[in-house]
Amino acid sequence: MEILVCVKRVPDTSENEIEVNSDGSDIERDDLVYSVNEWDNYAVEEAIQIRDKVGGCVTVVTIGDEEDEEVLRRQMAMGADQGLLLSDEAFMGSDGRGIASILKAAVEKGKYDLILTGAQADDGAGQVGGMLAAMLDLPYASLVNAIEVMDGGRIKVGREIAGGNQEMNEMTLPCVLSIQTGINEPRYVGIRGIRKVASVEIPVMGAADLGISADSVGEAGAKVKRLDYFVPVLGEGAEMLEGSTDEIIEKLVEILKSKGGIK
Amino acid sequence: MARQIFAYILHKNGKADDTALELAAAAGKIDADAAVTAIVTGTGGDLEAVCTEVATAYTQVWKLDSAELAYPNAEAVRKALVGVIPAGSIVLVSHEHLGMDLAPGLAIKLDTAYLPDAVDIAGLEGDLLKAVRQEYTGQVSTHVTCDISSGAVITVRPGGFAPEASAKGGQVVDKSGELGDLSSGRKFMEVVQAEAGDVDITQSEILVAVGRGIEDQDNLEIIDELAETMGGDVACSRPIVDAKWLDKSRQVGTSGLSVKPKVYLALGISGSFQHVGGIKGNPFIVAVNKNAKAPIFQIADVGVVADILEFVPELTEKIGEMKG
Ligand SMILES: Cc1cc2nc3c(=O)[nH]c(=O)nc-3n(C[C@H](O)[C@H](O)[C@H](O)COP(=O)(O)OP(=O)(O)OC[C@H]3O[C@@H](n4cnc5c(N)ncnc54)[C@H](O)[C@@H]3O)c2cc1C
Ligand SMILES: Nc1ncnc2c1ncn2[C@@H]1O[C@H](COP(=O)(O)O)[C@@H](O)[C@H]1O
Numbered sequence: 001m002e003i004l005v006c007v008k009r010v011p012d013t014s015e016n017e018i019e020v021n022s023d024g025s026d027i028e029r030d031d032l033v034y035s036v037n038e039w040d041n042y043a044v045e046e047a048i049q050i051r052d053k054v055g056g057c058v059t060v061v062t063i064g065d066e067e068d069e070e071v072l073r074r075q076m077a078m079g080a081d082q083g084l085l086l087s088d089e090a091f092m093g094s095d096g097r098g099i100a101s102i103l104k105a106a107v108e109k110g111k112y113d114l115i116l117t118g119a120q121a122d123d124g125a126g127q128v129g130g131m132l133a134a135m136l137d138l139p140y141a142s143l144v145n146a147i148e149v150m151d152g153g154r155i156k157v158g159r160e161i162a163g164g165n166q167e168m169n170e171m172t173l174p175c176v177l178s179i180q181t182g183i184n185e186p187r188y189v190g191i192r193g194i195r196k197v198a199s200v201e202i203p204v205m206g207a208a209d210l211g212i213s214a215d216s217v218g219e220a221g222a223k224v225k226r227l228d229y230f231v232p233v234l235g236e237g238a239e240m241l242e243g244s245t246d247e248i249i250e251k252l253v254e255i256l257k258s259k260g261g262i263k
Numbered sequence: 264m265a266r267q268i269f270a271y272i273l274h275k276n277g278k279a280d281d282t283a284l285e286l287a288a289a290a291g292k293i294d295a296d297a298a299v300t301a302i303v304t305g306t307g308g309d310l311e312a313v314c315t316e317v318a319t320a321y322t323q324v325w326k327l328d329s330a331e332l333a334y335p336n337a338e339a340v341r342k343a344l345v346g347v348i349p350a351g352s353i354v355l356v357s358h359e360h361l362g363m364d365l366a367p368g369l370a371i372k373l374d375t376a377y378l379p380d381a382v383d384i385a386g387l388e389g390d391l392l393k394a395v396r397q398e399y400t401g402q403v404s405t406h407v408t409c410d411i412s413s414g415a416v417i418t419v420r421p422g423g424f425a426p427e428a429s430a431k432g433g434q435v436v437d438k439s440g441e442l443g444d445l446s447s448g449r450k451f452m453e454v455v456q457a458e459a460g461d462v463d464i465t466q467s468e469i470l471v472a473v474g475r476g477i478e479d480q481d482n483l484e485i486i487d488e489l490a491e492t493m494g495g496d497v498a499c500s501r502p503i504v505d506a507k508w509l510d511k512s513r514q515v516g517t518s519g520l521s522v523k524p525k526v527y528l529a530l531g532i533s534g535s536f537q538h539v540g541g542i543k544g545n546p547f548i549v550a551v552n553k554n555a556k557a558p559i560f561q562i563a564d565v566g567v568v569a570d571i572l573e574f575v576p577e578l579t580e581k582i583g584e585m586k587g
Contacts (some may be wrong), residue, residue: 011399013533014475017554018402027403096367096377119363123398125379126358130367139338139448142364143518157449160518161360164457164511169336172448182505223376223410231556232397232404238550238566245574248567249581252549255565256493259547261469261526262582263494 001056001149003047004112005080006103006132007040008062009071010122024228036071039118041078043179045186046147047116048079054149057081059110063091063102072202077193078186088206093219100131102217105210107136114155115176119143129178139175145183266297267352269325271344272317273335273361277309279316282357282419284426287320289355289419291427292384293392300325301433302347304332304340318433328439331446334454337364338447345372346443351414358418359517366418375414378407382420387411400535401558421517422540460512462496469495470524472515474538475502476531476552476571483508485572486530489579492586498522500532516541531571534559551575 011018015033020026036044047058060075061084062068072083086102094102107115117129119142126142133140145166146158159167160180207214215221241248256262270286272279283301290299301321303313306328314326327343340361348354354369356362358380370377382404383395390412396405409415464470471490477483483497490497497513504514515522516538523544530551532538539562542548550563553570560566567574 013399013402017556018399019556020403027399096379097371100371123396124400126363127367127377127379130364131371131377134341134368134371140364140368141449142337143360156452158455159360159364161454162517163521164514164519166455166457168452168455170450170452175448181501185507224378225408227393227406227408229398229403229405232401232558232561238548238560238563240555240560240566240568245569245577248569249574249578252565252567252578253581253585256526256549256582259526261493261495261528261547261549262586263469 001050001054001114002110002112003051003056003058003114003116004107004110005040005044005047005058005060005075006062006115006117006128007044007060007071007075008037008118008121009034009064009068010037013122020229020231024230027229036074037118037121039120039179039181041075041186042181042183043116043118044075044078044080045184046179047114049184050114050147050149056113059084061086061103061106063087063094063099069202073194073197073200074189076197076200078189083200083202085202085204086206086210087204090207090212090214090218093222094217095222095224096125096127097131097223098217098221100128100135102210102212103128103132104135105212106205107132109205109210113173115174117176117178119178119180126178129176133176136176139171140177141169141171141175142178143180144177145180147177147183266294267349268293268297268299268355269348269352270299270301270321270355271340271357271362271365272301272303272313273357273359274303274305274309274313277312279313280357281426282359282421283317284320285421285424286355286357286419287429288424288427289381289384289417292424293353294387297353298322302327302344304329304335304343306330306333314435318431318435320429320431321433322431323433324435325438326435327442328437329442329445334451335361336449336451337361338449339445341365341369341372342445342447343442344369347438347441348373350374353411353414354416356416356418358420362418366416370416373414373416375416376409376411378409378415378417380418380420382423397536400533402533402556420536422536457511460510462512464496464498464513464515464522465520467496467498467522468525469493470498470515470522470526471495471528471530472498472500472532473503473530474500474532477503478572480506480508482572485575485579489528489575489582492579492582495526500535500538529559529563530575532559533557534562
């Protein structure tokens with residue numbers, strides 16, 4: 001099975017507090033720790049497990065610049081067979097549709113049975129997988145939390161739906177799936193694994209290689225544009241307890257008692 | 264010509280979802296003069312009932328009846344919508360499990376812009392719609408513009424728009440005759456119901472909920488101890504279940520359980536809308552988080568900025584002392 005997994009390098013929210021910069025034009029990027037998008041990590045693990053079961057090859061692809069290449073190496077250290085970096089000035093500032101159309105061009109350069117994306121990335125959009133599938137005219141399922149390869153070019157796919165329930169589908173290959181967290185337990189990637197793939201050549205493709213016209217993607221092609229960042233103010237907010245830890249705990253115990261929080 | 268707005272209505276067991284009214288409110292915020300049509304897909308008596316129900320909030324309701332739409336398989340629903348929605352329309356869909364499955368591809372097939380997970384609408388100038396979104400699980404918000412000159416599919420954050428009571432007395436129009444082939448390479452088989460856990464957190468009065476801030480499975484002990492001392496039950500956010508540290512039956516949120524305790528402690532939980540969406544019945548919420556800017560503090564009643572690994576054992580000890 002030829003599997004393509006789309007991955008994105010994002011600020012790691014478990015390592016950073018995300019803050020708006022002074023003029024609201026961006027988040028504060030100094031000292032940010034980046035990692036692979038959590039959902040994509042599950043997607044790569046799933047791809048590796050499928051390959052190990054039925055054979056084939058896992059390719060990880062990202063759209064970005066030289067810095068973003070590190071997530072490809074990380075996922076290759078995890079077990080992906082090869083990486084592909086899609087990089088071009090013209091790609092900068094793409095909206096979700098732009099990203100999906102760049103990925104579409106890359107998919108059409110290869111021959112994949114299964115294309116995986118994460119359910120969503122750092123901006124919480126959850127759009128690229130569904131768009132890519134529609135552009136390729138392939139069957140699609142989102143929020144996938146179980147995959148079982150069957151005979152005859154079909155797979156059984158579980159989707160997460162409300163209330164912890166699961167929707168089971170049968171799909172034909174090739175198809176596009178967006179992976180939800182929790183589908184598997186992603187393996188640990190050590191520094192030694194990353195060193196092993198440090199010198200592997202990762203091919204780079206630009207707009208011309210992919211046959212993409214520069215004005216259809218990037219800032220120029222974007223219908224959705226971000227104007228600014230700001231810190232939301234919702235309602236009154238909590239009453240913040242202050243003082244020494246002892247004082248805070250004393251106050252909190254009183255409050256909990258009065259609200260029926262201690263039986 | 265007036266702009267056309269469509270709202271795709273979610274429903275279950277013959278009842279429209281709460282978001283049906285929220286989409287009407289969002290449509291009004293986008294363009295108060297627009298003609299707003301609800302689209303309901305399904306089959307039989309349930310579909311009929313939902314159409315009648317939503318006609319109170321919409322000037323027009325389009326009914327799409329087909330056995331193939333009995334279960335809302337997003338691939339079939341998308342084909343149905345693409346078949347009936349005119350070019351250049353604005354289509355509103357709720358940003359939840361079905362909406363996320365349906366909407367991105369719908370935008371491609373209708374060849375419109377796609378604006379995901381709008382939490383508010385800030386205005387419309389010509390063909391530029393200004394909206395508010397959130398990034399990084401709600402840690403920051405953004406204003407975005409969306410060029411709607413050739414239409415748009417917009418998913419709307421559940422709970423983001425206050426529903427308005429209205430009496431539109433809309434007309435139900437049966438559009439089923441316009442449905443074409445709905446088959447696709449994805450066939451719906453069945454829904455597997457979630458398994459019940461050892462404790463039913465939907466019945467708990469006191470919930471001690473823990474999130475990724477707990478850092479390590481071994482640390483869960485301090486949460487167990489606090490819950491026990493308070494006489495409550497342990498609940499959690501999704502990453503704790505994803506890591507297999509707690510059972511799915513302990514997860515609060517849109518893809519977990521809806522709970523309605525009297526008191527809810529959120530410990531090391533950032534406050535994503537998918538988590539908070541499962542906290543119902545307006546409980547008294549106490550949040551403890553080491554990040555003073557965590558979104559959870561916006562919805563909590565009382566907040567403490569602290570490291571839960573230090574704070575929780577001390578709190579447990581104090582309550583223990585008090586109870587004697
Ligand atoms: C379709 C979909 C459905 C989802 N359904 C659900 C759902 O049902 N339920 C759910 O919970 N999530 C759900 N999610 C996931 C959701 O988007 C968030 O990713 C998740 O809720 C985050 O959990 P968290 O707050 O525990 O972790 P994080 O967002 O990582 O937050 C951890 C918090 O802990 C704080 N912290 C870290 N260390 C400490 C410490 N030592 N002391 C104190 N504080 C500390 C941090 O400041 C941070 O605020 C869903 C996502 C999707 C896409
Ligand atoms: N720059 C990118 N390069 C490669 N894949 C991406 C990129 N951006 C988004 N994706 C994929 O699309 C998924 C959903 O992201 P989004 O639609 O942006 O929330 C991610 O989990 C990735 O799999």
